[in-house]
Amino acid sequence: MAKCDEGYICEVCGEAVDEIVDSDLYLRFVIGQVPESELTKSPERHILCNPVQAQFIVHDDFEPVIVDGPFDKRLLDEEHVRQQEDLITRGWLRIREVTGSGLPVSEYPLKPKVDMKKLIAERRQAKPEPESEANHRGTETQS
Numbered sequence: 001m002a003k004c005d006e007g008y009i010c011e012v013c014g015e016a017v018d019e020i021v022d023s024d025l026y027l028r029f030v031i032g033q034v035p036e037s038e039l040t041k042s043p044e045r046h047i048l049c050n051p052v053q054a055q056f057i058v059h060d061d062f063e064p065v066i067v068d069g070p071f072d073k074r075l076l077d078e079e080h081v082r083q084q085e086d087l088i089t090r091g092w093l094r095i096r097e098v099t100g101s102g103l104p105v106s107e108y109p110l111k112p113k114v115d116m117k118k119l120i121a122e123r124r125q126a127k128p129e130p131e132s133e134a135n136h137r138g139t140e141t142q143s
């Protein structure tokens with residue numbers, strides 16, 4: 001037990017961050033903002049103690065966070081907000097999913113979604129596939 005057994009203390013409110021699902025650090029880890037090597041070194045925070053990020057979690061099970069001030073998402077660029085909401089909400093769902101799953105920590109981060117889309121788009125361009133619906137409409141035209 002080399003580590004302090006008080007666990008990780010939130011640098012904002014001073015309380016322990018007991019659950020990974022409450023951890024802003026793990027949230028930033030799964031969305032790729034924090035490398036695994038930094039997990040044990042970086043200051044810990046509760047998700048709710050970092051409202052500027054928490055405001056982008058949009059989910060029925062998450063009480064919306066409102067930020068007062070210049071970082072209020074309602075004042076930010078719409079496209080940027082949309083991207084942040086997508087990413088951070090997926091990250092939040094991801095930490096709920098991996099908690100207690102037995103997955104190694106290195107498997108926690110979200111898989112890059114954008115690259116996958118790009119890959120599919122590139123494949124489609126290279127080899128266009130007819131839509132199945134179109135096939136139905138143009139019945140009996142194929143030899």
Ligand SMILES: [Zn+2]
Binds near residue numbers: 010012013014015
């Ligand atoms: Zn806190």
